[in-house]
Amino acid sequence: MYSAIMNTDTSERLVEATRALLWERGYVGTSPKAVLRAAGAGQGSMYHHFAGKRDLALAAIRRSAEELGAAAEAVLGGEGPAYDRIEAYLLRERDVLRGCPVGRLTMDPEVIADPELRAPVEEVLDRVRGRLAEVIRAGLDRGELSGPLDPEEIAATVVATVQGGYVLARATGSPTPFDSAVRGLLALLAPRATTTASA
Amino acid sequence: MYSAIMNTDTSERLVEATRALLWERGYVGTSPKAVLRAAGAGQGSMYHHFAGKRDLALAAIRRSAEELGAAAEAVLGGEGPAYDRIEAYLLRERDVLRGCPVGRLTMDPEVIADPELRAPVEEVLDRVRGRLAEVIRAGLDRGELSGPLDPEEIAATVVATVQGGYVLARATGSPTPFDSAVRGLLALLAPRATTTASA
DNA sequence: GTCTATAGTCGGATAGAC
DNA sequence: GTCTATCCGACTATAGAC
Numbered sequence: 001m002y003s004a005i006m007n008t009d010t011s012e013r014l015v016e017a018t019r020a021l022l023w024e025r026g027y028v029g030t031s032p033k034a035v036l037r038a039a040g041a042g043q044g045s046m047y048h049h050f051a052g053k054r055d056l057a058l059a060a061i062r063r064s065a066e067e068l069g070a071a072a073e074a075v076l077g078g079e080g081p082a083y084d085r086i087e088a089y090l091l092r093e094r095d096v097l098r099g100c101p102v103g104r105l106t107m108d109p110e111v112i113a114d115p116e117l118r119a120p121v122e123e124v125l126d127r128v129r130g131r132l133a134e135v136i137r138a139g140l141d142r143g144e145l146s147g148p149l150d151p152e153e154i155a156a157t158v159v160a161t162v163q164g165g166y167v168l169a170r171a172t173g174s175p176t177p178f179d180s181a182v183r184g185l186l187a188l189l190a191p192r193a194t195t196t197a198s199a
Numbered sequence: 200m201y202s203a204i205m206n207t208d209t210s211e212r213l214v215e216a217t218r219a220l221l222w223e224r225g226y227v228g229t230s231p232k233a234v235l236r237a238a239g240a241g242q243g244s245m246y247h248h249f250a251g252k253r254d255l256a257l258a259a260i261r262r263s264a265e266e267l268g269a270a271a272e273a274v275l276g277g278e279g280p281a282y283d284r285i286e287a288y289l290l291r292e293r294d295v296l297r298g299c300p301v302g303r304l305t306m307d308p309e310v311i312a313d314p315e316l317r318a319p320v321e322e323v324l325d326r327v328r329g330r331l332a333e334v335i336r337a338g339l340d341r342g343e344l345s346g347p348l349d350p351e352e353i354a355a356t357v358v359a360t361v362q363g364g365y366v367l368a369r370a371t372g373s374p375t376p377f378d379s380a381v382r383g384l385l386a387l388l389a390p391r392a393t394t395t396a397s398a
Numbered sequence: 399g400t401c402t403a404t405a406g407t408c409g410g411a412t413a414g415a416c
Numbered sequence: 417g418t419c420t421a422t423c424c425g426a427c428t429a430t431a432g433a434c
Contacts, residue, residue: 045401
């Protein structure tokens with residue numbers, strides 16, 4: 001395809017269908033047959049555009065990772081104070097009960113065992129973590145955040161809280177524990193009486 | 200089995216093999232055949248002791264949940280200060296790269312869709328969260344923890360950080376981000392200069 | 399490019415001998 | 417209680433017609 005325009009074509013529909021199924025059922029739980037049914041295509045179409053299940057999943061995972069990275073950058077790249085940007089990241093619109101389309105894949109042994117499939121997952125999660133660390137570091141420098149905190153560690157805590165929040169929400173069948181976890185973290189991050197350790 | 204003694208029997212081996220496979224591959228990724236191979240049993244044995252895959256998984260999930268609850272209670276039930284007990288919970292021995300044998304199941308659509316399979320997962324996660332909330336509430340009452348914090352929220356944050364830490368660790372193939380997330384959370388929980396909001 | 403037909407393997411479960 | 421034999425459908429892929 002040298003003409004990149006015009007794409008509600010079959011290839012496109014196959015990738016989108018795969019993304020949805022990967023999100024819901026993971027790699028092991030997603031069959032080519034199910035993808036074809038969802039995309040409204042036949043066997044031949046899929047094997048014409050992709051080498052097989054793995055190749056199709058690779059395209060889908062790459063796109064999901066890209067999308068997640070863009071969404072994170074959209075809320076973290078702003079101009080406000082560090083706390084506000086972290087808050088925006090934590091409170092951004094999410095389909096909590098569906099879980100994270102990227103984080104979910106880490107529980108798939110076949111994804112984790114395959115370096116190429118795992119790479120987009122690792123990269124985007126690292127990137128978000130790094131971006132959060134920058135925001136936190138800037139916040140500490142400007143005195144917007146209190147205490148002797150390691151930016152990399154806090155960034156990991158923030159991402160982990162979100163990823164773990166999905167787990168709690170799915171376990172209970174309700175978004176409530178996700179929201180609780182996020183509010184708890186925000187309370188811990190909230191600038192206290194700025195008496196730092198200088199007392 | 201009215202004589203509860205004597206159990207390295209087949210039934211026992213089947214449950215243990217199922218627990219291990221469920222942990223590694225999840226419900227959809229675990230086949231009866233793989234369980235039988237791991238347990239060194241034949242088809243007949245399994246269908247004699249259990250009604251089928253689902254029934255076997257139910258037994259395995261219940262046991263894993265029980266074990267997790269006991270491990271959590273062991274570190275949280277101590278006598279020390281709240282911070283120390285939370286720290287003990289966060290730092291307890293874990294096979295980080297294998298993920299959480301219980302939390303992992305929340306990503307399995309067939310487990311989540313089946314109320315009986317989901318119940319042990321929900322219950323134990325709720326129980327740990329409740330137990331942590333008690334510890335935190337006591338810590339706040341005794342002034343061991345600072346600030347206007349909601350015990351239920353902080354408890355959710357603590358459990359979420361652990362569950363999400365597994366995700367980050369598996370994504371990178373290293374336990375490091377799990378440890379970072381935990382240390383970040385401990386730094387946030389650490390009693391500051393106890394100047395609370397009374398200034 | 400897309401379709402149907404076909405192949406070989408595995409998944410989950412049953413039947414019946416021992 | 418445990419075993420082997422067997423069933424049927426699903427999974428992943430290939431072949432070849434259109």
